[in-house]
Amino acid sequence: THKFWETQPVGQFKDIGNASLAEGPIEQPAPLSEVKQEPYNLPNLYEWITCDIDSEETCMEVYNLLTNNYVEDDENMFRFNYSKEFLRWALRPPGYFKSWHIGVCVKSSKKLVAFITGVPARIRVRDDIVTMAEINFLCVHKKLRSKRLAPVMIKEVTRRVHLENIWQAAYTAGVVLPTPISTCQYWHRSLNPKKLIDVGFSRLGARMTMSRTIKLYKLPDSTVTPGFRQMELHDVPAVTRLLRNYLSQFAVAVDLDENDVEHWLLPTENVVDSYLVESPETHEITDFCSFYTLPSTILGNQNYSTLKAAYSYYNVSTKTPLLQLMNDALIVAKRKDYDVFNALDVMQNETFLKELKFGPGDGKLHYYLYNYRLRNPLKPSELGLVLL
Ligand code: YNC
Ligand code: MG
Missing domain, CATH: 3.40.630.170 (Aminopeptidase)
Known part of the structure; x- marks a missing residue:
């Protein structure tokens, strides 16, 4: 009770x-x-x-x-x-x-x-x-x-x-x-599998060696999508339009105006990273991805004290397949020395998790509203909201 x-x-x-x-x-x-x-x-x-x-x-x-x-x-x-x-x-x-x-x-x-x-x-x-x-x-x-x-x-x-x-x-x-109102799950994509295994975050799979595991999670050094670059201040109006249009499909979603986008999504060193795809031909902003930085203290390990984790934030694909966009996000996170990339199964994230070698975490994340009733719980894919 x-x-x-x-x-x-x-x-x-x-x-x-x-x-x-x-x-x-x-x-x-x-x-x-x-x-x-x-x-x-x-x-x-x-x-x-x-x-x-x-x-x-x-x-x-x-x-x-x-x-x-x-x-x-x-x-x-x-x-x-x-x-x-x-x-x-x-x-x-x-x-x-x-x-x-x-x-x-x-x-x-x-x-x-x-x-x-x-x-x-x-x-x-x-x-x-x-x-x-x-x-x-x-x-x-x-x-x-x-x-x-x-x-x-x-x-x-x-x-x-x-x-x-x-x-x-x-x-x-x-x-x-x-x-x-919904129960979600975290998924984790190893970027530095050796450290993750050494600190007990993940375990070596059955019939896997360390070197095979490292090879499995290896990523290229540079992103593949033409026109993929960091978001800048002048992109705020275009990113706001892209996001508002995308988020309109979910049953519960954040409602962001340009001021909110400038605050929540303009890159801030070691806090939030945002990338977009600017079409090399039309200069249109067609796709967007972002993650925030939340390290964890590793309790009682001799060799390591912190785990550097990136958390998937808001992502929008209209031209670049979401799978390719998120693979580019993994590539930049790896280049910036993150150990792991985490994502909830919200929005359309389920469409890339397995294919990009994310594994399901233990433990759930429950979403709640205060003083607002929904008749039935929502599927995670009906949520367009990420809280920090
Ligand atoms: C929790 N996380 O059920 P009952 S998440 C809400 N959120 O009440 P006590 C929680 N309620 O069941 P303790 C909760 N955790 O008897 C426990 N409760 O009705 C409820 N952990 O209180 C619990 N941070 O003081 C029970 O428990 C009652 O000393 C028991 O303190 C709890 O930020 C806590 O996980 C969480 O620091 C502070 O364990 C403590 O254990 C702790 O005897 C580690 O409390 C850190 C941690 C929680 C992270 C978060 C979201 C919080 C949402 C709060 C609810 C907001 C409602 C909307 C308010 C605005 C409304 C308007 C308009
Ligand atoms: Mg107490």
Whole structure:
């Protein structure tokens, strides 16, 4: 049972498939004067802080909390290691609210012990474009787990989202909560198989030697698609048109305007990489691919401390086959020294995963909406949304 989640306006397990329940908001917005004006109460030793992520010192504290306490795999071999530059990028998109970058610290020492964030986004659900909060980076220090701090943090971020007259949210988690709108899977493409095997990320296949494995995953040194190049600032209008048109086919998708595309997709060193295909004849932008950089700390290995991972972000093919486009993405990732290229089975990704030698990961990623009901869960291929 879910003592907290049962009290929240989210799809409940008992309602899955219930045709008499309408799709859309579960609760109507309240007048802003009825939104609680004071923060929720914390246990006595702790207090709320709003984190100024522009400040080098605060950004470092957030970085340290997450580096030591954020998401690990089931076997506790790896832990996400979001960089400070990445956190600044993830937390300051167009129209962001500082008040949604929420910390909990120890009153006496000011030490940061918990964190949760929201950023605004427009998400289209079927024909309905809804302004939502994307909630991410929920983290409680390992020493404060299982004390029901997480529900207080979720209620506090919800209150601050409501204060901006926003009533829906989107989030992903590895755990099952009431109720996923979709359940996706990560796939992994080895770029540096020897290191991945040495650190226990992958295993040598049956009847495989190390040298055969290295050969299997070998990639050419240069990309093959004519006109394949990095995205630049002047490409923003064309990329926005390409993406908007592509994303219109999915049941749930992000709604991006030019400002969003400039923020989320213009290349930022060690944070996000974007490439496109400019037709050598017409100079038309016909295809696009992107990935973000999220290393993991390798826990307890003598030889290696970090795994450099690229995560597939938004990809669009109109002229170049998606398979060839993504193979070029693998080639640039390999050239930039990534160890592994990860992709969810969202959008049209299933059409290239097996062929490009991605293998299925263990563990699922569940997508959720807050205060918005869908009658039935979606297939991953109906999702046009990637959260960081
Ligand atoms: C989770 N990931 O079920 P029930 S993902 C949501 N998302 O409640 P306690 C979660 N809820 O079941 P702990 C959750 N994990 O009794 C647990 N819960 O109803 C629920 N891990 O609280 C859980 N980061 O404080 C239970 O648990 C209740 O001390 C238990 O803290 C949990 O960012 C956590 O995986 C996750 O740091 C903070 O384990 C802690 O264990 C931790 O006793 C490692 O909490 C890092 C980690 C989660 C990454 C993420 C998305 C978060 C979404 C939150 C929900 C947002 C809702 C929308 C709000 C805006 C609405 C508007 C408008
Ligand atoms: Mg707790």
